[in-house]
Amino acid sequence: MRRMTRYSVFAVVRKAFRHHVGWERAWNAPEPKKKYEVIIIGAGGHGLATAYYLGKNFGIRNVAVLEKGWLGGGNTGRNTTIIRSNYLQDASAAIYERARSLYEELSQDLNYNVMFSPRGVMMLAQTQHEIRGYKRTAHANALQGVETEFIDPLRVKELCPIIHISGPRYPILGALWQPRGGTARHDAVAWGYARACSDMGMDVIQQCAVTGIRQESGKVVGVDTSRGSIDCSKLGIVVAGHSGVLAEMAGFRLPVESVALQALVSEPIKPCMDVVVMANTVHGYMSQSDKGELVIGGGADGYINYTQRGSFQHIEETVRALIETFPIISRLRMLRQWGGIVDMTGDRSPILSRTPIEDIFINCGWGTGGFKAIPGSGWGFAELIAKGVSPLCDAFSLNRFREGRFIDESVAAGVAH
Numbered sequence: 001m002r003r004m005t006r007y008s009v010f011a012v013v014r015k016a017f018r019h020h021v022g023w024e025r026a027w028n029a030p031e032p033k034k035k036y037e038v039i040i041i042g043a044g045g046h047g048l049a050t051a052y053y054l055g056k057n058f059g060i061r062n063v064a065v066l067e068k069g070w071l072g073g074g075n076t077g078r079n080t081t082i083i084r085s086n087y088l089q090d091a092s093a094a095i096y097e098r099a100r101s102l103y104e105e106l107s108q109d110l111n112y113n114v115m116f117s118p119r120g121v122m123m124l125a126q127t128q129h130e131i132r133g134y135k136r137t138a139h140a141n142a143l144q145g146v147e148t149e150f151i152d153p154l155r156v157k158e159l160c161p162i163i164h165i166s167g168p169r170y171p172i173l174g175a176l177w178q179p180r181g182g183t184a185r186h187d188a189v190a191w192g193y194a195r196a197c198s199d200m201g202m203d204v205i206q207q208c209a210v211t212g213i214r215q216e217s218g219k220v221v222g223v224d225t226s227r228g229s230i231d232c233s234k235l236g237i238v239v240a241g242h243s244g245v246l247a248e249m250a251g252f253r254l255p256v257e258s259v260a261l262q263a264l265v266s267e268p269i270k271p272c273m274d275v276v277v278m279a280n281t282v283h284g285y286m287s288q289s290d291k292g293e294l295v296i297g298g299g300a301d302g303y304i305n306y307t308q309r310g311s312f313q314h315i316e317e318t319v320r321a322l323i324e325t326f327p328i329i330s331r332l333r334m335l336r337q338w339g340g341i342v343d344m345t346g347d348r349s350p351i352l353s354r355t356p357i358e359d360i361f362i363n364c365g366w367g368t369g370g371f372k373a374i375p376g377s378g379w380g381f382a383e384l385i386a387k388g389v390s391p392l393c394d395a396f397s398l399n400r401f402r403e404g405r406f407i408d409e410s411v412a413a414g415v416a417h
């Protein structure tokens, strides 16, 4: 197996002298083999991270990641890239904080710049109820070892001068502040994991839709795809908004609903904010990308659908909320809007679980907020596939819905990201 050339400043300088001719492909484009030890369906961030940690942590490299479109073309390439771990319940804090701390070193680990920017995330409190909720979360985070604090309105203004703290409907009463939260470049996360998987000899196969799941005596034996049948010993389903469709192919049902979630970006402007701000009461959140665009998150549709596009109603609601929070942007033009299909569970927590079919595992239910979890989810899910158990995933099994052990994160994850 030929290893990929490492990216480094020396490689860039060497190639510059050759007019940047001769860069090799960032990842391979292999034909599917007849059989793999593990097949992962879905080359989004979670599927690719799972494959990567299967190889890195457990030495399992006979792995294929099958993707019906292009890698990172699902929600991973459509999200607003907010990374934080200020959740309420212990099980959530454990997996989200593992992910956030892995993000800190991810560029070095993958030898790929994912542009992690721990610029700080604030969630504005605009009602008394939110103040109580966020103070409670800050206390829970202190016990969990997650660094957050509740800050007053003057500190909010100091950290983000363009905020209007005495807004017309809901003045800002404080905020939950996570100084090491931030953003990363979403495509680069998918690309970095894909390249590292390729480098380990794994096959990331694009334009390969799974159309059926084959079983014998209650155990998975392979999948049917648009590029033929492929056998496997273990199967991981990691397809976000299409989880219900894949579960139906395997013959079981999931407690998830798929809805479109929307976002938009403005035209690029000079740097005007260097933190991420989330305003849940008026519902809008915003950060500034390195290109200068304001990246703005909208809401989820109130009905089940599989459309990957935006709608006028959400633009109006979101822009209204942001203009009262940041009046400075009122004359800015919007550049693009889009949607992604997110998979929502009743308790707003993910599912990382075995399934009724032997050796089929499912990772889904990240809903509106799974980008931030990619490294932690991949780490835990790889362990679950390799060993059959994982402390990071235990609480997130499918059984919790039957047994009533919900991990209620509706405050932390319900509307925003």
Ligand SMILES: Cc1cc2nc3c(=O)[nH]c(=O)nc-3n(C[C@H](O)[C@H](O)[C@H](O)COP(=O)(O)OP(=O)(O)OC[C@H]3O[C@@H](n4cnc5c(N)ncnc54)[C@H](O)[C@@H]3O)c2cc1C
Pocket (backbone or CB within 6 Å): 041, 042, 043, 044, 045, 046, 047, 066, 067, 068, 069, 070, 071, 072, 073, 074, 075, 076, 077, 078, 079, 080, 081, 082, 083, 208, 209, 210, 211, 238, 239, 240, 241, 242, 246, 261, 262, 263, 297, 338, 339, 340, 341, 342, 366, 367, 368, 369, 370, 371, 372, 373, 417
């Ligand atoms: C507008 C928007 C904003 C968001 N903002 C944030 C945010 O700020 N922070 C945050 O943490 N999260 C955010 N999220 C959520 C986050 O994007 C998702 O939770 C996360 O990207 C899910 O990753 P994934 O790898 O599970 O799914 P995906 O990236 O969707 O990957 C699943 C892949 O499976 C493939 N697939 C589906 N069916 C098949 C099949 N039959 N065969 C083969 N392949 C198949 C799809 O093509 C897709 O590429 C946002 C989501 C959206 C839509």
